[in-house]
Amino acid sequence: MGPDTHIRVLPDVVANQIAAGEVVERPASVLKELIENAVDAGATRIEVEVAAGGRKLVAVRDNGGGMDRDDALLCVERHATSKIRDVRDIEAVRTLGFRGEALAAIAAVSRFRLVTATRDGAGTELEISGGRMEAVRETGAPRGTSVEVRDLFFNVPARRKFLRSHQTEVFHLRAAFILQALAHPGTAMALKNDGRAIYALGPADDVMVRVREIFGADYAAHLRPARHGAAGVAVRGCVGVPSFSRADRGEQYLFVNGRPTGAPLIGHAIREGYRTLLPGDRHPCVFLFVETDPGQVDINVHPAKKEVRFRQPGEVRDAVIAAIAAALGSPAAAAGRAPAPAPAPPAADAGPRLQIVDLPYGRAFQYPRRPIRDLAATDAAVPGPFEETGIESAGTGPAAAPSPSSPDAGRTSPSPASISPPSPWSWCRVLGQVGGLYVVLETEDGYVLMDPHAGHERVLFERFMADIDGEAVPSQSLLLPQTVALPPRDAQRVRGCLDLLRRMGFGVSEFGGDTFVVDAMPAYFSGADAAPILGELAAAAEEGGRSAGEGRGREEAVARAACRAAVRSRDRLTLEEIERLVVELAQAAMPYTCPHGRPTLVFTSFRELSRRFGRG
Amino acid sequence: MKFKIAKNVLFAALQRVQNVVAARTTLPILSNVLLNAEKGRISLCTTDLEVSVKCSAEASVQKQGATTLPARRLASIVRELPDKPIAIEVDDKNIATLECNSSYFKIIGMSEDEFPPMSMPEGQYTYALDQGRLKDMLGKTVYAASTDETRHVLNGALLNFKGNKLSVVATDGRRLALVEHEMEVPREAETEVVLPTKALAELMHTLSEQGTVKVRSDGNKIAFEFDDVIVTSKVIEGTYPNYRQVIPGPAEQRVTVERETLLAALKRVSLVTTDKANAARLTFTNNSIVVSTTSPDVGEARETVPVKYTGKDITVAFNPEYVMDPLRTLTCDEIYIEITDDLSPGVIKCETPFLYVLMPMRVT
Known part of the structure; x- marks a missing residue:
């Protein structure tokens, strides 16, 4: 006979191990389940301890209701739960967990110890190893439950192999902890990693307080409280001002009825709330709590409850949009931004004007509200200095610099319709500025609108990349090294590319925790503040690493981000600087778009103008 | 009327x-x-x-x-x-x-x-200074102030009335200029304010060479009264970095240089730099400072400035603009440059109580 092929019911241990595959992906998922249980037990204080990236130990101790001996024994059985009794209860679950799978699954793949007591003194202790009950005994214990999960996946080598490096697992554990800490600001929570205290968060009545504790005061200063309630949907929390945007959605925290989750619907609503405030590739930081009747939410969609569905999507969407609009539109939204470059307008026009201040850099309104130079005073002088500053270097002479590069530039230009000239210009002059941002240039066969920020980014980017290729990036040391505290995600990314950053002229080193010291900057960005650049770089390095896979791609991504950050901080340029920019842009290899692909120049030919005026 | x-x-x-x-x-x-x-x-x-x-x-x-x-x-x-x-x-x-x-x-x-009313600070104490002196102190520091608007507190100069002297400090995080002037400052009248660049420019424009200027501040506003003029300004809020911490200890080498000779040499060599961020190398060698620049697209330049120097050879790179700024505004014939090595800050001093710290560039 061959191997036994009869169908049989699997023993519980095996079934639990299979279930563990869904629930327990890595130490961070254990942590999530244990904290949720503690919260459901009514804990006001939760202490978490992890060791060796969670492989050795994930322990959660709470001061919640605890369990008696019978419940303790039951709770590690599969589909044993105190949270629902029959299928109708699922409709109205208010607790975080309800399926009753978690503890059984975790106990099946670890050395598991649970101590619980319903009041101080007499408690129960369970020890389970790989799903087999090893010991049950009476023990002295304070009220609450304490769970220790040791040697995770010790009996599932296949899973163990999929665990990532120590650092990565710690990162995931921290992320899981932060998520839970944000979800339950009223609960005091502490995290210890390898014996070192990382967070000790006191109970807070507002999520802002908790955000400040976790991400720091600098970070929290960019957030505005959001609150909106209507039609059975309440939204509260805080949202970031548009100028404090991110390159990805990593800092969008959503909670539905206290449960950290995602919902495509809310993502769209956030997008919509910021639609006119942020370019498509930027994402706001948000911490939003959506409260609605549990009956209106279907959380049983995803085994790890990572996604929910709403019965009344329209209402939820409107409430989120309204909350964001209220948060950003209120006068408080504008008041907090640190540098107000222009003199504060008087109280009478404060309302609408202040909103503009919160628009991100690089978009229209931040550019000088004052003219580049008093045009009335210098009108006559404009052509003069221009000839001197050497437009001839841009190509009045026969062998002009831009001509050789132009065929190539024309080919790669994304929208040839709007950018038709084969070379930028052989001569031009600055006529003025429109819309508080765009520079108007006249050339030999038409007029050009230039976005000076985009143009500057391009010039800076090409110069910077040339120096990186030549391996000679001049780096300017700082008098006072700046310490920059980053959110955990960004910190992790910066840590991963320290070598790259050093090669590119950033003097960055670790300072412990999520703080870095910057003691030198590439000379091109020497005027700029290190802190915003560093955050920008982190996201860029990550993205570059993923898309390109080799050094050049990463360098380009970092250079792009650095240029953007550096240019953003310039919101006043003199006419001479504009003129120099025009010359330099004309000499760039690819003058028509900024490194991020936005156009720098929009050309309209005189022929086109004549056509529009009906002159043939 | x-x-x-x-x-x-x-x-x-x-x-x-x-x-x-x-x-x-x-x-x-x-x-x-x-x-x-x-x-x-x-x-x-x-x-x-x-x-x-x-x-x-x-x-x-x-x-x-x-x-x-x-x-x-x-x-x-x-x-x-x-x-x-x-x-x-x-x-x-x-x-x-x-x-x-x-x-x-x-x-x-x-x-x-x-018309918005002009509000005067309510400060109790009034400092009296020579107008020409204040103008000179501002002129010797203001160029070092930051123009980056994200670094608000550095967009001006610090006026520190403390320890029986007035210290004026400006920095952009890469270099720092400091001038001091001894004057009577009673303990209870000690104060420090950061004056915005615009107010500095205004003072330099209106102060004359003779006569007295009276200064009064209440921590939010500051007023300067002189001749028939009153200049008032809001002060920049925030904590100015601790500038004392930036001033390096004794350097290994100290060189006396003719100010105008060095300035002229720097002006000439910086003509071949393509961008103002480019570096000028200063090599301190046997009885001379060799100032040189190299730019891959343009070429190179070298100037030799004679000095009395017998120490070890040191080469250090600076942003030439940063070196020229103080040389332009000083009036003395000779200045002192103090250096230690290619990574430590350089210091420029002169006979009068002036100090300028600048960070080197690292050229990889």
């Missing part, structure tokens, strides 16, 4: 105040000058809400009163008028008629009620 005033007197007063007036502003009243006629004097006041300048001048006032008139336009008109007395009369609709010799102008003004 009605008064008569000599053309030169009015023009000089307008020149003193019109710098503050923004070319284009969100508030139309801010492009006007507030005119106030009192007994035997008129006062002129302009503001951009951050900095205000008030100047008074003698006039024969027939009828007291106040109005505001477009500052730049008024100054342009007055400049072109003949050198004769000017008679100005303003009706209750704030329309001014201006007569001088055979010229006649009618200028539409705005009510003085809308």
Whole structure:
């Protein structure tokens, strides 16, 4: 006979191990389940301890209701739960967990110890190893439950192999902890990693307080409280001002009825709330709590409850949009931004004007509200200095610099319709500025609108990349090294590319925790503040690493981000600087778009103008 | 309001105040000058809400009163008028008629009620300084202030009245300029304020070489009174970095250099740098400093400046602009450069209490 092929019911241990595959992906998922249980037990204080990236130990101790001996024994059985009794209860679950799978699954793949007591003194202790009950005994214990999960996946080598490096697992554990800490600001929570205290968060009545504790005061200063309630949907929390945007959605925290989750619907609503405030590739930081009747939410969609569905999507969407609009539109939204470059307008026009201040850099309104130079005073002088500053270097002479590069530039230009000239210009002059941002240039066969920020980014980017290729990036040391505290995600990314950053002229080193010291900057960005650049770089390095896979791609991504950050901080340029920019842009290899692909120049030919005026 | 005033007197007063007036502003009243006629004097006041300048001048006032008139336009008109007395009369609709010799102008003004009032600091203590001294101190530091608007607190100069001296400090995080002047500062009157760049420029424009300037501050505002002028400014809020921490200890090498020779050499070599961020190498070697620049697209330049130097060879790179800035504003014949190695900060000093710290560039 061959191997036994009869169908049989699997023993519980095996079934639990299979279930563990869904629930327990890595130490961070254990942590999530244990904290949720503690919260459901009514804990006001939760202490978490992890060791060796969670492989050795994930322990959660709470001061919640605890369990008696019978419940303790039951709770590690599969589909044993105190949270629902029959299928109708699922409709109205208010607790975080309800399926009753978690503890059984975790106990099946670890050395598991649970101590619980319903009041101080007499408690129960369970020890389970790989799903087999090893010991049950009476023990002295304070009220609450304490769970220790040791040697995770010790009996599932296949899973163990999929665990990532120590650092990565710690990162995931921290992320899981932060998520839970944000979800339950009223609960005091502490995290210890390898014996070192990382967070000790006191109970807070507002999520802002908790955000400040976790991400720091600098970070929290960019957030505005959001609150909106209507039609059975309440939204509260805080949202970031548009100028404090991110390159990805990593800092969008959503909670539905206290449960950290995602919902495509809310993502769209956030997008919509910021639609006119942020370019498509930027994402706001948000911490939003959506409260609605549990009956209106279907959380049983995803085994790890990572996604929910709403019965009344329209209402939820409107409430989120309204909350964001209220948060950003209120006068408080504008008041907090640190540098107000222009003199504060008087109280009478404060309302609408202040909103503009919160628009991100690089978009229209931040550019000088004052003219580049008093045009009335210098009108006559404009052509003069221009000839001197050497437009001839841009190509009045026969062998002009831009001509050789132009065929190539024309080919790669994304929208040839709007950018038709084969070379930028052989001569031009600055006529003025429109819309508080765009520079108007006249050339030999038409007029050009230039976005000076985009143009500057391009010039800076090409110069910077040339120096990186030549391996000679001049780096300017700082008098006072700046310490920059980053959110955990960004910190992790910066840590991963320290070598790259050093090669590119950033003097960055670790300072412990999520703080870095910057003691030198590439000379091109020497005027700029290190802190915003560093955050920008982190996201860029990550993205570059993923898309390109080799050094050049990463360098380009970092250079792009650095240029953007550096240019953003310039919101006043003199006419001479504009003129120099025009010359330099004309000499760039690819003058028509900024490194991020936005156009720098929009050309309209005189022929086109004549056509529009009906002159043939 | 009605008064008569000599053309030169009015023009000089307008020149003193019109710098503050923004070319284009969100508030139309801010492009006007507030005119106030009192007994035997008129006062002129302009503001951009951050900095205000008030100047008074003698006039024969027939009828007291106040109005505001477009500052730049008024100054342009007055400049072109003949050198004769000017008679100005303003009706209750704030329309001014201006007569001088055979010229006649009618200028539409705005009510003085809308003009933001100039508020003086309430500080108890007044420091008295020589005007020329203050002007000199500001001139020797202001160029080092940051222009990056994200670094708000560095967009100006620190005035630190402490320890029986006034220290003026400006830095942009890459270099720092410090001038000190000994004066009496009672313990209870010790204070420090960060004065915005715009106010610094205004002071440099209006301070004269002689006479005394009185300084008063209450921590939010600061006022400078001198001659017939009052300049008030908001101060920049925030904590100025601890500049003492930046000043390096004794350096290994100290070199005396002729200021103008070094400046001229730097000016010449920086002509081959493509961008102002490019580095100039200073090599301290046997009895000379060799200043050189290299730029892959342009070429290279080298200058040798003779000095007395017998120490070890040291090469250090600086942003040439950063070295030239203090050399331009100092007036002494010789300066001292202190260096230790290619990574430590360089220091420039001179006979007077001046100190300039600059960070080297690392050229990889």
